[in-house]
Every structure is written in structure tokens, then in C-alpha cells.
Amino acid sequence: MGRGKLARAVGIVIAAAVLTAAALLWLAVAASGPTASAAPSSGLVFGIWKVFYDTDAPAPRVVLEAIGAAVLLAAGVALIDRRIANRSRRSAHPGTPLAPKTVMAATRGVYDGPVTVTVLIPAHNEEASLAGTIASLLSQSHRPERVIVVADNCTDATVEVAQRGGVEVLESVDNSKKKAGALNQALQRLLPERGNNDLLMVMDADTMLDDGFLEQAVARFTSDRALMAVGGLFYGEGGHGLIGQFQRNEYIRYARELRRRRGRVFVLTGTASIFRPTAMRTVAENRGTSLPGTLGDVYDTAALTEDNELTIALKSLGGLMVSPAQCTVVTELMPTWRMLWGQRLRWQRGALENIGAYGVTAQTLRYWLQQLGIGYGVIALSSYLLLIFVMVLSLDSWIWFPFWLGLGAVFSIERVVTVWKGGWHARLLALTVFPELFFDTFLNLVYVKGIVDISVGRQATWKHVLHKPAVEASRVPGS
Numbered sequence: 201m202g203r204g205k206l207a208r209a210v211g212i213v214i215a216a217a218v219l220t221a222a223a224l225l226w227l228a229v230a231a232s233g234p235t236a237s238a239a240p241s242s243g244l245v246f247g248i249w250k251v252f253y254d255t256d257a258p259a260p261r262v263v264l265e266a267i268g269a270a271v272l273l274a275a276g277v278a279l280i281d282r283r284i285a286n287r288s289r290r291s292a293h294p295g296t297p298l299a300p301k302t303v304m305a306a307t308r309g310v311y312d313g314p315v316t317v318t319v320l321i322p323a324h325n326e327e328a329s330l331a332g333t334i335a336s337l338l339s340q341s342h343r344p345e346r347v348i349v350v351a352d353n354c355t356d357a358t359v360e361v362a363q364r365g366g367v368e369v370l371e372s373v374d375n376s377k378k379k380a381g382a383l384n385q386a387l388q389r390l391l392p393e394r395g396n397n398d399l400l401m402v403m404d405a406d407t408m409l410d411d412g413f414l415e416q417a418v419a420r421f422t423s424d425r426a427l428m429a430v431g432g433l434f435y436g437e438g439g440h441g442l443i444g445q446f447q448r449n450e451y452i453r454y455a456r457e458l459r460r461r462r463g464r465v466f467v468l469t470g471t472a473s474i475f476r477p478t479a480m481r482t483v484a485e486n487r488g489t490s491l492p493g494t495l496g497d498v499y500d501t502a503a504l505t506e507d508n509e510l511t512i513a514l515k516s517l518g519g520l521m522v523s524p525a526q527c528t529v530v531t532e533l534m535p536t537w538r539m540l541w542g543q544r545l546r547w548q549r550g551a552l553e554n555i556g557a558y559g560v561t562a563q564t565l566r567y568w569l570q571q572l573g574i575g576y577g578v579i580a581l582s583s584y585l586l587l588i589f590v591m592v593l594s595l596d597s598w599i600w601f602p603f604w605l606g607l608g609a610v611f612s613i614e615r616v617v618t619v620w621k622g623g624w625h626a627r628l629l630a631l632t633v634f635p636e637l638f639f640d641t642f643l644n645l646v647y648v649k650g651i652v653d654i655s656v657g658r659q660a661t662w663k664h665v666l667h668k669p670a671v672e673a674s675r676v677p678g679s
Contacts, residue, residue: 210556211655214568218575258603277569295490296518297482300426303520307425312396315418317474318346319401320386322379326405327357329532334365336408342415344401348390352382358405379470380499380506387480387498394477397421403472406532407434416526417474428479428519431465432472432529433458440535442629446639447533447540449619449626455528456618463522468514470507471531483513491516492557503557505550512554515563541646548650556654575651578644585641608633 258266296302319337323330330349337347349362352372362369370389372382383402394400399421403409409432417430433455436448458466468475480498487493491513493500503509514521534540555567615630629635652658 209655210552211651211653214552214571214575215651215655217572218579221572221576222579277566280565296516298428298479298514298520299518300520302518303426303428303478307396313398315397315399315422317342317344317399317401317414317418318348318390318394319344319403320348320350320383320390321362321403321405322350322352322382322386323354323358323362323405324352324379324382325354325356325358327361329406330358330361331365332408333403333405334362334367336410337403338366339411340409340414341412342418344414348386349405350382350386352379377501380497380501380503383499383506384497384501387484388496391477391481391484391498396476396478398477399474400477400480401472401474402470403529404470404531407471408530409472410528410530413472413527413529416524420522420524421474421476424520426520427522428476428514429465429468429521430474430527431468431521431523432527433523433525434469434471434529434531436533437530440533442635443535443537443540444533445625445629446636448622449629449636450639452622452626453618455525456621458523459525463524465511465521465523467508468511468521468523472527472529473507479514479517479519482517483510486513486517503550503554504546505554508547508550509554509557512558512564512567516558516561537642541642544643544646545650545653548646549654552650552654574647578647581637581640581644585637 321330321333326333334347334349337344347367349358349367349369350372351359351362351369352375354371359369359371370386372385375381375385377384387400390400399418401414401417413432420430421427434451435455436444436451438444440447458464483491484496484498487497487500488495491500492509493502498510499506500509500513511521534543551567552571555564555571558564560568612631612633615633615636616627619626619630
């Protein structure tokens with residue numbers, strides 16, 4: 201299947217694969233037949249639907265098979281991911297010009313000068329949050345050499361705030377391609393004059409760097425000539441009540457997962473990432489041929505999630521990148537369910553469109569498996585909640601199932617441990633279990649909506665978030 205056709209059919213392909221896997225599991229369970237223990241009990245739902253249930257725990261064989269399958273699947277994905285990464289690092293293929301082996305050979309014996317940092321802050325009507333972002337940059341232990349606010353079609357005081365903050369301003373010209381278009385205009389001016397060690401950082405105007413971010417990133421680039429990009433680990437700002445805590449817990453778990461992967465990157469987040477000019481130039485040179493997009497553009501203006509797309513582009517060219525545990529930022533949270541829905545739907549559509557545009561390759565395999573895993577999780581969680589609902593309606597009296605209570609306790613402990621650094625608010629929310637399950641259900645609905653929209657060819661939109669006047673955000677971990 202060609203890339204263009206796959207880009208349009210990616211939702212159907214993933215949905216079909218997930219549903220097929222779920223159906224095969226259902227058939228396997230059904231084929232195993234009932235146990236030889238006591239006959240199952242029965243109950244009525246709404247007085248008309250007769251439901252049978254078994255109070256016995258699953259047979260040990262079934263439990264061991266389920267655990268074994270899960271472990272093998274997780275280990276298989278990890279081994280494939282590691283093998284692909286290692287092979288990419290050793291590659292000298294012309295199609296991977298950013299592979300470490302190629303880069304090290306080209307830079308051997310060459311000194312490109314000390315590492316410098318130029319920061320680009322794309323901003324569209326960001327007067328409320330921009331001052332805090334600039335302040336976090338200028339107070340870094342390693343202060344950036346240049347800070348440039350890329351003002352894109354602003355109708356508020358964004359430009360004036362930037363000027364009062366003492367940084368440069370570059371205004372986009374006739375840009376109709378959102379954030380990616382504004383950044384492409386800025387990079388077309390800046391890239392030609394950059395040396396290999398003159399780093400370019402792109403960060404959101406509603407993000408604040410934790411002190412030490414730039415110092416750690418510069419040290420990484422200084423010690424490793426083959427490193428093409430450094431991404432940040434993001435945590436949520438304080439406030440916004442329950443919906444804010446849901447998002448903070450989610451971000452804490454994501455950062456924990458990256459630390460366990462020793463910084464191996466999923467996405468070079470748009471909140472804050474640093475690039476070697478060589479990486480950006482190579483991407484621009486390969487647009488329209490080996491990479492989607494227009495020749496000469498660093499960012500693909502057709503992508504809904506330009507940071508995710510650029511990550512895949514760099515991986516496709518063999519680029520080495522990392523997200524160190526010391527490079528952390530505090531970013532905005534969505535204050536309402538409607539805004540959160542819009543943000544996550546854009547993320548989901550963008551992820552689907554990106555892997556569809558690139559097709560199934562060694563570099564995108566991890567992303568395909570991730571989407572399949574999410575889809576399988578949607579079915580699993582939905583089935584779990586549905587069965588609980590049916591059980592509650594069908595039983596005359598509540599029955600405590602020791603086996604399932606034990607599994608629930610293990611699950612609850614895992615949820616608490618993974619957000620422990622978030623403080624007692626995070627731990628308490630995780631301990632209650634069901635609120636976060638319903639938040640996961642919300643995210644699952646977003647996933648399903650994204651699959652449906654892309655499958656029927658519904659046009660996606662990029663929605664800008666309007667910010668209220670900034671208040672000082674506090675990072676939750678360690679607070």
C-alpha cells in the first residue's frame with residue numbers, strides 16, 4: 201500500500217487490527233470452555249436479561265498464560281525497539297545521513313567551536329504567558345546567547361511584552377500555515393549562518409524551563425558530536441482543580457516512563473527541544489523525497505503535530521536524540537474538558553496522520569505498535585467497566601471476589617507508586633482508582649473519535665488556546 205493511500209486509511213487499518221486481535225482473544229477464551237467446578241450463578245438485568253457469572257477465580261493455567269503473553273509482548277516490543285535503535289546507530293547507509301557512525305566520521309578531527317544556544321519562541325497572542333517564559337530562560341545557569349520571539353499574526357501585546365523582556369522579535373510575513381509556517385520562516389533566515397555547535401532551541405510561549413535545563417543540554421551536546429537533538433521532560437503547572445490533577449498525574453507517569461527508558465525519545469516535545477543545525481538542514485534537504493513535506497521546510501506544515509512529525513523525520517534519517525531526566529519544564533494545562541478534548545484530539549489525529557504519511561518502516565514500527573496498544577486498551581477498559589456495570593445490576597447482593605480484589609490492590613499500588621513524586625494530591629487521586637479510570641475513558645473516547653474522523657476523511661483543525669493573565673505556576677513533583 202502506498203504512503204498516500206495508507207495516510208488516508210490508517211484509521212481503518214488500526215481499527216481492523218485491534219478488533220481482529222480482540223476477537224481472536226474472545227474466541228480463544230470461549231474455546232477453552234467452562235471449568236469443571238460448581239455451576240455458575242445467574243441474575244437478571246432490568247428484569248429481562250439473564251446473566252450468568254462465576255464466583256471462582258480463573259484456573260491457574262489461564263492466569264499464567266495471560267501473564268506470560270503480556271510479558272512476552274512487552275519484552276518483544278522492547279527488544280524490537282532496542283534492535284532498531286542499535287542498528288540505526290551503526291548504520292552508514294546513504295539514506296540515514298544523520299546516523300552517529302556517519303556523523304562521527306564526518307566530524308572527526310574537526311572543532312566547530314564552543315556550543316551556543318539560540319532560542320526560538322513561536323508566539324501567537326501569548327501576552328499572558330510570554331513574560332514568564334522569557335524570565336525562565338534568562339535566569340538559566342547557562343544563559344542562552346540569543347532569545348528570539350517569533351511573533352505570528354499577533355493582535356495583542358505579544359511583541360511589546362517580548363521587547364520589554366529584552367529579547368529579539370521576528371514577525372512572520374503573510375504566514376497562513378500556523379506555528380510550523382512561522383518557524384520555517386525564522387529558520388530560513390537563521391540556519392544558513394549556524395555552525396554545527398550553534399544550537400537552535402524551540403520552545404512554547406507557555407512553558408517555563410526548570411533551572412539547569414540548558415546547562416545539562418549543552419553538556420550533552422559538548423560531549424557527544426553525534427547527538428542531534430535533546431528533548432525536555434514536561435510537568436504540569438499547578439491549579440485547575442481535579443482536571444488539572446488528572447493531567448499532572450498523566451505527565452508524571454510519562455516522564456517516569458522516559459526515565460526508565462534512559463531518555464530514549466518518543467517525541468521531541470514542542471514544549472522545549474534543542475537541535476543541531478545539521479539535523480534541521482538535513483531534514484529540510486530531504487523534504488519532498490525521503491520525507492513528507494515541501495523541499496526546504498524544516499517543519500511539515502501539513503502536520504497537525506509538528507513536533508511528533510519532526511521526531512519521526514529525524515529518526516528516519518538516523519538521528520540520535522535523548523530526553524535527559526535533568527532537562528525538565530513546566531507547561532500549561534487545559535483548564536476545561538472542552539479544551540482538553542480539543543488538544544488531545546489534535547494530538548491523536550496528528551499521531552495517526554504522521555505514521556500514515558511515513559508508512560510502516562523500522563523507525564515508525566514503535567509508533568504503530570503504540571497505536572495498536574492504545575486501541576487494545578480501549579477495548580479492555582471498556583469491557584471491564586461494562587462488566588462491572590452489568591454485575592452490579594444483575595446481583596441481588598454484593599459478592600466480594602478475593603482474586604479480583606487482589607488484582608485490584610496490585611493495580612492501585614502501581615497507580616500510586618508511579619505518581620509518588622507528585623505529592624499527596626497526586627497519590628490520593630491515584631489511590632481512589634476509579635476517577636482516573638474515568639479519565640482514561642475520556643482519553644479513550646478521544647482516541648475513538650480520532651480513528652473515526654481520519655477513517656471517514658473528516659477535516660482536522662488546529663485550535664489555538666487563549667490564555668488568561670499568567671499566575672506563577674508551581675511544579676507539582678516535589679511540592
